[in-house]
Amino acid sequence: xxxxxxxxxxxxxxxxxxxxxxxxxxxxxxxxxxxxxxxxxxxxxxxxxxxxxxxxxxxxxxxxxxxxxxxxxxxxxxxxxxxxxxxxxxxxxxxxxxxxxxxxxxxxxxxxxxxxxxxxxxxxxxxxxxxxxxxxxxxxxxxxxxxxxxxxxxxxxxxxxxxxxxxxxxxxxxxxxxxxxxxxxxxxxxxxxxxxxxxxxxxxxxxxxxxxxxxxxxxxxxxxxxxxxxxxxxxxxxxxxxxxxxxxxxxxxxxxxxxxxxxxxxxxxxxxxxxxxxxxxxxxxxxxxxxxxxxxxxxxxxxxxxxxxxxxxxxxxxxxxxx
Amino acid sequence: xxxxxxxxxxxxxxxxxxxxxxxxxxxxxxxxxxxxxxxxxxxxxxxxxxxxxxxxxxxxxxxxxxxxxxxxxxxxxxxxxxxxxxxxxxxxxx
Numbered sequence: 001x002x003x004x005x006x007x008x009x010x011x012x013x014x015x016x017x018x019x020x021x022x023x024x025x026x027x028x029x030x031x032x033x034x035x036x037x038x039x040x041x042x043x044x045x046x047x048x049x050x051x052x053x054x055x056x057x058x059x060x061x062x063x064x065x066x067x068x069x070x071x072x073x074x075x076x077x078x079x080x081x082x083x084x085x086x087x088x089x090x091x092x093x094x095x096x097x098x099x100x101x102x103x104x105x106x107x108x109x110x111x112x113x114x115x116x117x118x119x120x121x122x123x124x125x126x127x128x129x130x131x132x133x134x135x136x137x138x139x140x141x142x143x144x145x146x147x148x149x150x151x152x153x154x155x156x157x158x159x160x161x162x163x164x165x166x167x168x169x170x171x172x173x174x175x176x177x178x179x180x181x182x183x184x185x186x187x188x189x190x191x192x193x194x195x196x197x198x199x200x201x202x203x204x205x206x207x208x209x210x211x212x213x214x215x216x217x218x219x220x221x222x223x224x225x226x227x228x229x230x231x232x233x234x235x236x237x238x239x240x241x242x243x244x245x246x247x248x249x250x251x252x253x254x255x256x257x258x259x260x261x262x263x264x265x266x267x268x269x270x271x272x273x274x275x276x277x278x279x280x281x282x283x284x285x286x287x288x289x290x291x292x293x294x295x296x297x298x299x300x301x302x303x304x305x306x307x308x309x310x311x312x313x314x315x316x317x318x319x320x321x322x323x
Numbered sequence: 324x325x326x327x328x329x330x331x332x333x334x335x336x337x338x339x340x341x342x343x344x345x346x347x348x349x350x351x352x353x354x355x356x357x358x359x360x361x362x363x364x365x366x367x368x369x370x371x372x373x374x375x376x377x378x379x380x381x382x383x384x385x386x387x388x389x390x391x392x393x394x395x396x397x398x399x400x401x402x403x404x405x406x407x408x409x410x411x412x413x414x415x416x417x
Contacts, residue, residue: 126415128376131383153381155411164344165409172381194416270417 125273127189130154133277134187136322145284150176151185157197158190160236170243179203179244183287187276188229194272195219195226196279197233200291206252210290214257218283218301220266220275230258257293261301267308274315281314282306334390335404338364338377341411351390353402358386364410376411384408 131154138151152173160169178184184199196218201211215233219226238253263279266272286300334353337346338360347367351360357377361384365372377384379393379402390402 124415124417126413127411128383128413153378153383155376155378155414156381158414159341159411162341165341168409169381175380189414189416192414192416272417273415 124192124270125194127155130187130189130194130273130277133318133322134280136318137277137281141284148182149185149284149287150178150181150183151187152176152178154187154189157186157188157236160239161190161232166239170239173240174243178240179246183283183291185280185284187280189273190229193221193224194276195221195229196276196283197229198283199237206248210292212257212293214259214291214293216301217258217260218263218276218279219260220263220272220279222262222265226260227258233258259293259297261298262303263301264303264305264311271311274311277318278306278311278314334402334406336360336390336402336406336408338408338410340368340370341409346407353391354389356387356389357384360408361386361410368410370410374413376413378409378411379406381409 134151134154138146141149156169156172159165176184178199179202181203182201184202186197186199188195188197196216198216198218199213200216201208201213204211204213206212215237217226217229217233234254237256238250241248241253264275266275282300282305288296288299291297291299332352332354333350335348335350337348339346345368347364349360349363361375361377362372364370365375384393393402
């Protein structure tokens with residue numbers, strides 16, 4: 001059981017790695033020495049490293065590593081053992097046939113593919129597209145909603161985090177008069193992930209019985225710990241209060257409740273932008289007159305708030321009307 | 324003579340790249356599409372126009388508008404000499 005026999009038909013050449021280090025002299029290692037320098041960022045390099053470290057790998061781990069560090073050059077790594085041996089003699093020839101030019105083509109092909117899919121449902125949502133969809137959503141709101149809600153542009157929070165544009169963002173926010181609004185929608189795109197921050201009753205004082213200020217963070221990726229945003233958000237809020245010249249103390253601002261309700265979660269790694277758009281839509285629709293933590297929270301913001309079908313339907317509608 | 328004319332027909336704008344804070348100055352006709360300006364900026368700074376977003380006062384600029392049109396449609400967006408456009412790198416999230 002110490003040695004796993006390579007599966008001749010199905011397994012890619014790489015399962016040979018489950019061998020002892022003495023096997024470093026085998027043809028597979030030759031293959032590695034020859035190419036591994038070209039594969040600095042992919043699984044081949046990881047494997048070469050592990051071999052040198054005399055690590056043993058289970059088939060499962062191998063698959064995992066291959067998935068995590070995909071190969072951009074797509075060269076012999078895809079060959080099955082049998083094929084590879086057959087081609088062994090041709091290796092020198094192939095070396096010439098595969099100059100970096102080919103690798104470049106492979107990369108640009110991949111890029112082209114990514115570009116062309118950029119606006120499809122199943123791709124990550126870029127800030128420009130998000131903005132377009134959001135504007136469309138906003139435009140269709142009733143006059144009523146538009147006076148009690150405000151929104152901050154989706155890029156502003158990430159720009160705020162860059163010291164060079166911090167002051168600029170704060171002056172933009174000033175123009176939104178957020179302290180006279182009931183709710184402020186703040187879509188955030190940060191570290192490659194979308195989530196939604198909502199300020200509630202920011203214009204109200206702490207003494208107010210019914211409208212106490214609070215913040216909500218809706219995140220479709222609970223496992224990634226949404227609370228990690230809290231320090232930055234607190235700083236952001238403090239700066240907004242200060243830029244506005246409000247009299248609230250720092251202590252009060254840091255005590256504004258920061259709530260993370262449990263909301264429906266994304267099922268793949270590209271959907272979070274759509275989730276945020278849908279959260280916004282439904283929140284604006286159902287937001288209570290007075291948001292109260294004691295009476296009512298979390299309101300409709302529950303695990304079963306909406307169904308995947310509902311989301312799908314909403315996105316299709318939004319996409320088609322934003323063309 | 325030419326100065327009087329240019330004051331009327333053109334507007335001096337600066338574009339700031341958010342990554343390094345460097346400003347690039349442009350003098351453009353008020354009737355030129357902003358896309359031209361964006362392209363010129365990207366060319367000068369060797370950036371990919373597809374990966375950039377331009378905002379004015381924090382609001383996304385539409386490519387096919389001109390400084391003049393912005394003035395007509397949105398009073399608050401009227402572009403004047405010395406106005407600053409921000410060139411931001413697009414971000415995405417999942």
